[in-house]
Amino acid sequence: MEFKISKDLIQQLEQLIQNRDDRQLEVLLNDLHHADIAEILDELDFDEATYIFKVLDSEKTAEILLELEDDLRENILSRLSPKEIAEELDELETNDAADIIAELSKDRKVEVISELQDAEHAKDIVDLLRYKEDTAGGIMHKELVKVNENWNVLTCVKEMRVQAENISKVHSIYVVDDEDRLKGRLSLKDLLTTSTKTPISEVYIRKLNSVKVDTEDVEVARIMQKYDLEAIPVTDELGRLVGRITIDDILDVIKDEADKDYQLAAGITQDVEANDSILELTKARLPWLLIGMVIEIIASFVLKSNESAFQKYSTLIIFVPLLSATAGNIGVQASAIVVQGLANGTLKKFSRSYFSKEIAVAMISGTIISLLLLGYHSFMYQQYQVGLAISISIIVVILFAATLGTLVPLFLHKNKIDPAIATGPFVSTTNDVFGIILYFWIAQMILGF
Template sequence: MNFELTKEYVEQVQELIVTENPEAIRTKMAELFPADITGLLYELETTEARYLINQLDTELGAEILAALDPNERREFLEAFTSEEISRYVNLFDSDDAVDLLNEQPIRVREEVIALLEDREQARFILDLLHYDEDVAGGLMQKELVKANVNWNVNQCIEELRKQAEDVEKVYAVYVIDDNGILLGILSLKKIVLANKDTRIESLYDKDVIFVETYRPAEEVSELMQRYDLDALPVVNVQGKLLGRITIDDVIDVITEQANSDTLAMAGITGDVEEDDTIFQQTRARLPWLLVGMMGGILAAKFISFFEGDLKIIPAMAAFIPIIGSTGGNVGIQTSSIILQSIADKTGLDISVWNRLIRMFAVASINGLIISGIVFGFNLLIGNELQLALVVSSALLSVVFLASFTGTVTPIVLDRIGINPAVASGPFITTANDLIGYGVYFGLAHLLLHL
C-alpha cells in the first residue's frame, strides 16, 4: 500500500521523539520504506531528524542518508558529530561516501576518514577524492567484481563469493590480467552455465566498453545511454581497471544535465537553486535578460522606421505582435528539437541539409495553416484584401525563416564551441523579430504601394 505522509503522521513521530521512545520509533519506521523515511526527515527539525535516524538500524540509516538531497543532507549533517557520520559512511558505497564527504567542511571530512573502521573503505575514498566531481573518476565506485583471466570457473566462483560481499549490485564480472589491465567482461550467465574446469580466457567477451578516468561526465552518460549499459568499467591511461560507474550515478548526471539545459534555454546561466541568495539568482538571470532587452530595443527602433506606414494604414499595427510572437515561437520550437538531438547525439547521422528539408516540410504545413487562419480572420473583420494578403504572406514567410534560424543557429553555435542551449534563445528571438518585422513592412510596401 502506498504511504501518504500527512501532518498528523509527522506530529505523531514528533511526539515519540519528544518523549524519547526509541522502541516505538523503530516500530513505526518499520512500516515504511527508506524513501518514505527520507521524505519524513524533510518535515522534521534538524535535531529531531538526528534523534530519529540514530534510533534506527545503522544499515537503514546509511541507506536513508545516501538517498537524501545533497543540499538537505549538508544542512542535516551539521547536527551530527564526525563519529556519527563515520558510522554511516562505513556502510556507503565508495562513490556515495565521496559525494557526502565533499559536502562537508575539510575538518569534518578528515575526521570522518580517520574514524572509519573499514580502512579499505578509507583508502578507496582517499583515492576518489583526487578526482573532480564532473569526470568519470569522480563518478566511479571502487567496489566491483573481477576475475583473473588465468582462473578456471571454479576459482572464479570462489573469489566472486568473497568479492560480492562488498558489492551492492553485481551486473557483470570484469576480466583482468596479472597486472590488473582490463581485458574484457564476463556475464554471470556464462559462469553459471560453464563447466567448473573451463578457463575464464575461453569465456569472456573481449569487446568491452570502458571509459578513462578523465572523461567528462556527459560523455559517460552518453556512452551508457547509447549502449544501454547498467555499469561501465573505468580504467586509467594504462588500461588498469580502477572501478565502475553504475546506472544510478548516470541518472543523476542526466538529471543534472537536463536541469542545466532547461535553465540555459530560459536564459539562466550557472547552477541555480530556488533557495539561492537574491544576488546569486540575479547574477544568473540578468546577463541574458540584458541581451533580450537590447534585442527588444533594436526591434522597437526598427519598427520606428516604418512609423509613417502605420499612420497611413493603422490596422497594420494590430498584427505586429502576431508577427513577432509567431516567429519567436516557431524559432524556439525548432531550436529545441535541434538542441535535443545535439544533447543526446541522435542527429549525428543527419546532415544540415537534411535537417533543413525536414524543418521546411513542417514549416510549410504549419505556415499554411496559420496564415490561412489569419487571412480568413482579416476578411471576417472587414479588412481589405490587400492587407489580408500582406499579413498572411508575412506570417508564412516568418514561419519559414524562423524554422531556418531555429535549425541553423544551434548547430553553428555548437560547432564553434558556444553552448547552444544558452545562446540560442535570446539570439533566435531577436533575429526572428527583426526578420519578421522586415518581411512584414517590406511586403506592405510591395503590395500596398506605401
C-alpha cells in the same frame, strides 16, 4: 503501495521526539524505506530531524543521508562529529561516500577520512575525490567483481564469493590481466556451464564497452542508453580497470542534465533550486532578462521608424504581436527538436536532409497560417494589398525563424556550448527583432511607403 506522509504521522513523531521515546521511534520508522524516512525528515525542523537521525542505526541513516535535501543534509552533517560522519560513510559505497565528503570543508574532510575504519575503503574514497564530478571517474563505484584471465573457473568462483560480500549488486564479472588491464567480461551462464578446470581465457567475452575516467558523464549516459547497459566498466589512462558505473548513477546524470536544459530553455543561466536564496535566484534569471530588454528596445526603434506607415496602413501594427509570437513559437519548436536530437544522438551535426525537412515543415505551416490570415484580414478590413503584404511577411518570417532555430543549436553544439540555450529567450528575442525588420521591409516593398 506508495508511501504517503500524513499529518497524523508527523504529529505522532513530534510527540515521540518531545517525550524522548527512542524505542518507539525506532519501531515506527525501521520498517520504512530510507527514501520515505528522508521525506519525513524534510517535513520536520532541523532539531527534530537531527534527533531522529541520531536515534536510528548507521546502516539505515547512511542511505537516508543520500536522499535528503541539500540544506538539511548540510545541517545534519554540521551537528555530527567526524567520527559519527565516518560511521555513516563506512556503510556506503565509495562513490556515495565521496559525494558526501566533497560537501565538507577541507579540514572536516581530513578529520572524517582519518576516522574511517576500513583503510581500503578510505583509500578508494580519496581516489574518487581527485576526479571531476561530471566525469566517469567522478560518478563511478570502486566496488566491483574482477577475475584474472589466467585463473580457471573454480578459482574464479572462490574469488568472486569473497569480492561479492561487499557489493550490493553484481551486474558484471570483469576479466583483467596481471597488470589489472581490462580484457573483457565473464558470462555467468558460461561460468555455470563450464568445467571447473577450464581456463577463463577460453570462455570470457572480449568484446566489451568501456569508458575512460575523464569521459564526460553525459557521454557515459549516451553510451549506456545506446547499448542498453546496466553497468559499464571504467579504465584509467593505461587501460587498467578502476571502477564501474551503474544505471542508477546514470539516471541521476540524466535527471540533472534534463533539469539544467530545462532551466537554460527558460533563460536561467545557472543551476538553481526553489529553496535557493533570493540573490542566487535573481543572479540566475536576470542576465537573459537584461539581454531580452536590450533586444526589445532595438525592436521598439524599428517600430518607431515606421510610424508613418502605421498612420497610412493602421492594420500593420495590429498584427505585429501575432507575427512576433508565431516567429518565436516556430523558432523554439525547431530548436527544441534539434536539441533533443543532439541529446539522444539521433542528430550529431548539420544534415542537409534534416534542414530541408525542417524548412519544408515551416513552409507548409507558414502557408496555412498566411492563407488563414489573408482571409481574415480581407474579410475584416477589405484592404487586400495590405493583407497580402502581411501574409507574405508571415511566410518569410516563419522560414527565417525555422532556419535560425535549426542552425543556432547546431552551431552552439559544434563550438562546445550547451545548445539548450537556443530553445529559450535567445531564439525568441532574436526572432522578434529580425521578424519585425523583415515584416516592414516586405510591407514597404509591396505597399511602397
